[in-house]
Amino acid sequence: MITLPTLAALPPPPNGRIGWPWTESSAPIAEATYAALPEIGVVVPSYNQAQFLEATLRSLLLQGYPKLRVGVMDGGSNDGSVAIIERYAPWLEFWVSERDAGQSDAIGRGLDRLSYRLGSWLNSDDVLLPGALAAVGGYAVDHPACELLCGHGLGVAEDGLTPQGLCRGRPFTFDELLDFGGGCFLAQPSVFFSRRLFERVGGVRTELHYAMDLDLWLRMRKEAELHCIDRTLSLLRQHGAAKTLRDNEKSMSEVSRLIRAHAAGRPLRTRARARWHMRKLRARSACGSALAAYFEGHRAPATWALARALRANPAIALDPIFARVALRLTLPRPLKARFFARP
Numbered sequence: 001m002i003t004l005p006t007l008a009a010l011p012p013p014p015n016g017r018i019g020w021p022w023t024e025s026s027a028p029i030a031e032a033t034y035a036a037l038p039e040i041g042v043v044v045p046s047y048n049q050a051q052f053l054e055a056t057l058r059s060l061l062l063q064g065y066p067k068l069r070v071g072v073m074d075g076g077s078n079d080g081s082v083a084i085i086e087r088y089a090p091w092l093e094f095w096v097s098e099r100d101a102g103q104s105d106a107i108g109r110g111l112d113r114l115s116y117r118l119g120s121w122l123n124s125d126d127v128l129l130p131g132a133l134a135a136v137g138g139y140a141v142d143h144p145a146c147e148l149l150c151g152h153g154l155g156v157a158e159d160g161l162t163p164q165g166l167c168r169g170r171p172f173t174f175d176e177l178l179d180f181g182g183g184c185f186l187a188q189p190s191v192f193f194s195r196r197l198f199e200r201v202g203g204v205r206t207e208l209h210y211a212m213d214l215d216l217w218l219r220m221r222k223e224a225e226l227h228c229i230d231r232t233l234s235l236l237r238q239h240g241a242a243k244t245l246r247d248n249e250k251s252m253s254e255v256s257r258l259i260r261a262h263a264a265g266r267p268l269r270t271r272a273r274a275r276w277h278m279r280k281l282r283a284r285s286a287c288g289s290a291l292a293a294y295f296e297g298h299r300a301p302a303t304w305a306l307a308r309a310l311r312a313n314p315a316i317a318l319d320p321i322f323a324r325v326a327l328r329l330t331l332p333r334p335l336k337a338r339f340f341a342r343p
Contacts (some may be wrong), residue, residue, distance in 0.1 A: 041116025046124035047075035151233035153187020181277030283313035
């Protein structure tokens with residue numbers, strides 16, 4: 001059993017960092033309940049995210065959860081991440097820093113190494129909120145048959161404080177989870193699953209780079225009921241270097257292919273709804289790529305991105321986001337300066 005870390009025992013926070021998870025810890029869990037709590041294992045996949053990694057690790061270690069197992073799978077970072085991991089190594093089950101085959105590979109190998117009744121992964125730019133694991137463990141005690149559990153997740157800006165929107169967990173059916181474009185999705189760091197279920201569905205598919213979580217939830221939902229806690233368990237940091245934002249169009253393309261594959265054989269209404277919503281989402285994503293290319297001075301890639309948006313969903317031409325890019329590409333500079341704060 002790893003020694004339960006305390007605020008005083010952990011390395012001191014950097015200057016100026018206060019609040020959770022720097023100068024605050026979770027409320028203590030009654031020792032009388034320790035024996036009944038399930039073992040929880042969390043893998044932290046990371047690569048060159050030293051600016052966020054320490055907050056992620058502290059948000060786990062300061063949960064005060066007595067049966068927590070944490071493993072860190074670093075992809076060979078060269079930005080100071082290893083020094084951070086070494087400072088927290090006494091409270092980790094294991095850690096490695098070596099080249100891997102990507103995030104999915106790191107998650108799968110990490111979960112294979114951990115001992116746990118309930119497992120999850122926490123990306124190195126996200127954090128758990130105080131008491132999250134106590135809530136998860138307590139729910140599992142009260143619902144021993146639960147194999148798949150979710151809560152809410154709050155999106156925050158790069159500062160980790162400014163709210164960007166709440167992703168509410170709900171007991172989605174399999175067909176509802178297919179409607180990703182319609183807003184039926186789960187906040188990944190707020191999802192926990194049993195080891196038996198993870199192994200039964202074959203684990204994480206390492207060939208997926210963006211939608212490995214959605215694919216896993218869909219395969220798990222076929223096998224088990226989805227339970228939900230009406231509580232926000234995690235913060236998901238939104239920043240420019242996050243790959244699902246940086247490569248949003250690629251991400252949506254992978255999600256779209258994945259949904260088509262999982263939707264095969266489902267009712268026509270389910271397939272049509274999921275496809276229509278994904279077409280709209282992919283079109284908006286392509287418009288985002290067009291705007292980014294325009295601001296980088298790449299007019300031809302911006303034009304091609306708009307064409308991809310129209311191909312995905314011709315109705316995007318009526319959307320203001322499409323107009324903002326199209327007008328920037330076609331209007332004379334004096335008119336652009338008149339209509340746009342950033343022409």
